[in-house]
Amino acid sequence: MFQQITAEQRLSKAVVRIMQEPRYVALAGVLMLGDRAVKDDIPTACTNGRDEYYGRAFVDSLTDAELRFLILHETYHKLYKHLTTWKWMYDENPRKANIACDYVINVKIADDNTDGFAVMPKGAMYDAHYRGMDSAAVFKLLPDDDEGGSGGESGDGESLDSHDWDGAQEMSDEEQKDLARDIDEAIRQGALAAGKMGGGLSRDIQDLLQPQVDWREVLRDFVSSTCSGNDYSTWARPNRRFVSAGVYMPSGISERVDELVLAIDTSGSIGQRELTMFLSEIHSICTTVKPNVVRILYWDTQVCRDERYTAQGLDQIVKSTKPKGGGGTDVTCVPKYMQDHNIKPQAVVCLTDGWLYNGWGQWSVPILWCVLDNKSAKPDVGKYVHITS
Numbered sequence: 249m250f251q252q253i254t255a256e257q258r259l260s261k262a263v264v265r266i267m268q269e270p271r272y273v274a275l276a277g278v279l280m281l282g283d284r285a286v287k288d289d290i291p292t293a294c295t296n297g298r299d300e301y302y303g304r305a306f307v308d309s310l311t312d313a314e315l316r317f318l319i320l321h322e323t324y325h326k327l328y329k330h331l332t333t334w335k336w337m338y339d340e341n342p343r344k345a346n347i348a349c350d351y352v353i354n355v356k357i358a359d360d361n362t363d364g365f366a367v368m369p370k371g372a373m374y375d376a377h378y379r380g381m382d383s384a385a386v387f388k389l390l391p392d393d394d395e396g397g398s399g400g401e402s403g404d405g406e407s408l409d410s411h412d413w414d415g416a417q418e419m420s421d422e423e424q425k426d427l428a429r430d431i432d433e434a435i436r437q438g439a440l441a442a443g444k445m446g447g448g449l450s451r452d453i454q455d456l457l458q459p460q461v462d463w464r465e466v467l468r469d470f471v472s473s474t475c476s477g478n479d480y481s482t483w484a485r486p487n488r489r490f491v492s493a494g495v496y497m498p499s500g501i502s503e504r505v506d507e508l509v510l511a512i513d514t515s516g517s518i519g520q521r522e523l524t525m526f527l528s529e530i531h532s533i534c535t536t537v538k539p540n541v542v543r544i545l546y547w548d549t550q551v552c553r554d555e556r557y558t559a560q561g562l563d564q565i566v567k568s569t570k571p572k573g574g575g576g577t578d579v580t581c582v583p584k585y586m587q588d589h590n591i592k593p594q595a596v597v598c599l600t601d602g603w604l605y606n607g608w609g610q611w612s613v614p615i616l617w618c619v620l621d622n623k624s625a626k627p628d629v630g631k632y633v634h635i636t637s
Contacts, residue, residue: 255286255307262315271360272320277434278327279319281427292408295322296415297331298427310369317357317366321408324353329431330383331416332424333621336519337387338413346407348387351378354408372408384621385603388516463618464529466633467597470616471533474595475508507541507593508534511582513600514573515548522620522635526599527566534562543591548575549605551585577601580609587612602627 253261263284267276282298290303300322307315325331330349337345350373358368359379368374378386419427510530512523534542542562546553553572557565579600585591596615602625608617615630623634 255302255304258307258312258315259284259286259302259319262312262319265312266316266319266366269365271365274435274438275320275323275327277438278323278431281326281430281434290410292410293318293322294410294412295325295331296412296419297326297329298416298419300326311367313364313367314369317361317368318408320357320366321350321353324356325349325409325411326431327435328353328383329428331411331413332428334383334387335413335417336521337384338411339519340516341387341392342413344387344390344392345383345413346411347373348383348390349411350407350409351375351386352381352383355379369408380624382621384601388603463633463635466631467529467616467618468533468536470614470631471508471595471597472537474614474616475537475539506539507543507591508537508539509586509591509593509596510542510544511579511596511598512544512546512571513548513577513579513598514546514552514571515577515601516574518599518601518620520571522599523571524566526618527569530597531562531565534565539594543593544569545582545585546572547579547582547585548573549578550575550581554585554589577604578606579604580606583609583611596630601625 263279266272267279282300284300284302286302286304286307288304290301290306292303292306294301300319302318306318310318334345334349337348354368354372354374355376355378357366358374361367378389381389416424510527512518512526530542538559539562540559542557542565544553544555544557544565545551546555552575553570555569561568577600579598582596582598586593593613596611596613597618598615599618599620602617602619602622608627608629611629617625617627617630617632618635619625619627619632620635625634626632
């Protein structure tokens with residue numbers, strides 16, 4: 249008599265089938281990371297960013313194509329490091345965070361499987377309106393009491409799985425670093441395997457393979473070069489602007505610069521961890537260029553707080569600063585505020601997620617944008633560098 253295979257066997261069979269599929273060869277390494285198990289007390293499925301758990305009854309209720317979709321869904325959570333990257337969203341609104349991550353993943357998987365290899369289970373979150381966005385962008389568009397989508401093809405579904413945010417945070421710092429390193433290595437190895445087998449790479453995988461620019465180096469170079477004083481000249485360091493033309497001119501140097509403005513987006517998507525990291529780096533830079541004044545402008549749709557530090561107080565920036573904000577994101581309020589209050593720095597450094605309501609603004613001073621987790625943002629004024637949290 250024919251005996252139906254167990255949920256564990258179906259799960260293993262589905263994973264192998266995905267790894268054999270040319271379009272998913274590059275995901276093979278990520279599919280093999282962590283533990284994968286079937287449990288009786290899991291309603292649907294769950295991941296902590298490393299390990300995956302599947303509800304027995306839920307697995308039994310799915311077709312093979314739907315099970316493949318579910319496994320890909322958990323794998324994409326791991327691939328994009330959702331449970332660590334977007335922890336700030338969970339802290340702010342757990343339900344919205346779960347929904348935002350699911351919308352992003354489900355659109356990607358559905359777009360790649362129009363042939364039915366993987367079929368989205370009935371009732372899962374899907375809204376084509378969010379195609380091409382990352383989870384933070386979707387999160388900011390969802391209402392606080394969100395019960396579904398924004399009117400897309402199937403925007404009234406439920407989160408396909410549960411997300412073990414707390415379990416991800418229970419990993420030690422070393423475990424989280426090891427996991428991030430393992431995921432990056434799995435992506436690289438998967439890309440090599442796909443190349444050898446003649447498989448293509450999705451744009452998402454290609455983006456993940458791009459080397460990350462060290463934003464700290466860009467920041468240091470911008471501040472040190474832009475804020476160079478001109479108290480006196482030296483021939484020991486030729487002016488680089490004229491060297492390419494074969495003309496040697498002295499550089500202007502100074503022991504101290506005047507004022508540096510840090511315009512920091514506090515609309516909600518910039519967490520305390522990123523703020524502390526950024527301010528710590530600014531403190532390091534300030535000890536090098538020795539500005540007379542560092543002014544921090546916290547902003548959302550208006551400048552919510554203006555903090556001014558003299559050279560003697562730079563050591564206390566990280567400890568004493570008090571970020572304020574939480575509204576929308578309109579950076580044009582910053583140059584207007586500077587003009588209204590006659591603030592004329594030598595340079596501005598702006599930290600933002602780049603999801604701006606009203607453009608990049610008009611600036612009368614050099615500006616460097618440090619754009620967090622939004623590679624699609626391309627400021628049309630000043631210089632910019634992308635940061636990944």
